Amino acid sequence: MADMLALTFDAAHTDWDASTGMVLEHVPRPTLSSGQDRSCVIVKVRFAGFCGTDRGIWWRKAMGDMVLGSLKGEGGTKRVFGHEMLGEIVEVGDKAATKYGYAPGDVVSTESHIVCGACYQCRRGEQHVCANEKIIGVSMDGCFAEYVKLPAKALWRTDTSRIRPEIAAVQEPFGNAVHACQVTDLRGQSVAILGTGTIGLFAVLVAKGMGARQVIGIEPDAGRRAQALQLGADHVFAPAMPDRQRPHAPDPELRGAIEAVTDGVGVDVAMEMSGFNSSLNSAIQITRRGGHVVLFGLKNGDAVITDFHRVIMNGLQLHGVVGRRIFQTWEMTRGLLENTSNGIQQAIWEVILNGGDQAIVDLQGFEPVAFEGVMERFTKPVIRVA
Numbered sequence: 001m002a003d004m005l006a007l008t009f010d011a012a013h014t015d016w017d018a019s020t021g022m023v024l025e026h027v028p029r030p031t032l033s034s035g036q037d038r039s040c041v042i043v044k045v046r047f048a049g050f051c052g053t054d055r056g057i058w059w060r061k062a063m064g065d066m067v068l069g070s071l072k073g074e075g076g077t078k079r080v081f082g083h084e085m086l087g088e089i090v091e092v093g094d095k096a097a098t099k100y101g102y103a104p105g106d107v108v109s110t111e112s113h114i115v116c117g118a119c120y121q122c123r124r125g126e127q128h129v130c131a132n133e134k135i136i137g138v139s140m141d142g143c144f145a146e147y148v149k150l151p152a153k154a155l156w157r158t159d160t161s162r163i164r165p166e167i168a169a170v171q172e173p174f175g176n177a178v179h180a181c182q183v184t185d186l187r188g189q190s191v192a193i194l195g196t197g198t199i200g201l202f203a204v205l206v207a208k209g210m211g212a213r214q215v216i217g218i219e220p221d222a223g224r225r226a227q228a229l230q231l232g233a234d235h236v237f238a239p240a241m242p243d244r245q246r247p248h249a250p251d252p253e254l255r256g257a258i259e260a261v262t263d264g265v266g267v268d269v270a271m272e273m274s275g276f277n278s279s280l281n282s283a284i285q286i287t288r289r290g291g292h293v294v295l296f297g298l299k300n301g302d303a304v305i306t307d308f309h310r311v312i313m314n315g316l317q318l319h320g321v322v323g324r325r326i327f328q329t330w331e332m333t334r335g336l337l338e339n340t341s342n343g344i345q346q347a348i349w350e351v352i353l354n355g356g357d358q359a360i361v362d363l364q365g366f367e368p369v370a371f372e373g374v375m376e377r378f379t380k381p382v383i384r385v386a
């Protein structure tokens, strides 16, 4: 059987909690058999994005239950990671060809959430909150590999003459920002983004692209604040260090700083993208009466809401946001990226992907220690597979 290079974890000889990282090794190439594989394709991966979820996997801070639980369900021990990609179809199941029209040579990206199509949400057209979803590179094998098997229904055709391949590979996380920015109409609005990691930086671009009047970045890291400004943020603020006694408490200075740039009103929309409890409370505190708080940053376990009455008495709307609308978000994503007059593609390439310099790493010869350095220096590493 032909094999391929992949970044993996193997429960047979590695303890999840006692290990870190991903192992570069040769594994069998995926093949199409009969049954469900008739609706699948094999994609030869060109570029794959490495995101916060992958960092969580790398440092074993997230996804352990899903990885180990899904392996147990499959009766296997090895998982190939990676869920953001651009590649070329090389093999097509007969139903993937007749029902979806895919053929070898087609260039595709993919939705990373594989939805069931049968649960209550799916039947109501809300696939992004499917009750039975699987996630590529977490609960099924992913794209940090030369080849990946994917269901045709998750694929998204991509025109690489309009979207640069390295950027096309990160449509999925860019789509997270698009989805978060579609929660409410941002035209003419004042928007604060708390936490300008990759998705927060994307959100700066998207909010501007969708017509926000003012975008404010709130971020502790000076380098990322500078990036937010480069991408078009009107103001950036560094949050105060969390209070040791009350680590969940909001930044006491922030409301005043925001009032100073919003005519004393507060922002129309605050997007919490860091996952810190203090930031959640800051987001609530800086939002104007009747405004929206979009919650995207993930946190396990309990969170404390300070000043809870403020949520009710100010008539705030809190929204939990996950994934992307399938495929409405992808349509909008394509529109924003293919429209070169908005400068979004160029900004992603120059500012977030550093013009390709050092932020893009080859799978061939992948070296974990060197890659940890790349993770430290760049918010969005991209793996060049072929």
Ligand SMILES: [Zn+2]
Pocket (backbone or CB within 6 Å): 051, 052, 053, 054, 083, 084, 172, 173
């Ligand atoms: Zn991701």
Ligand SMILES: [Zn+2]
Pocket (backbone or CB within 6 Å): 115, 116, 117, 118, 119, 120, 121, 122, 127, 129, 130, 131, 132, 133
């Ligand atoms: Zn479903």
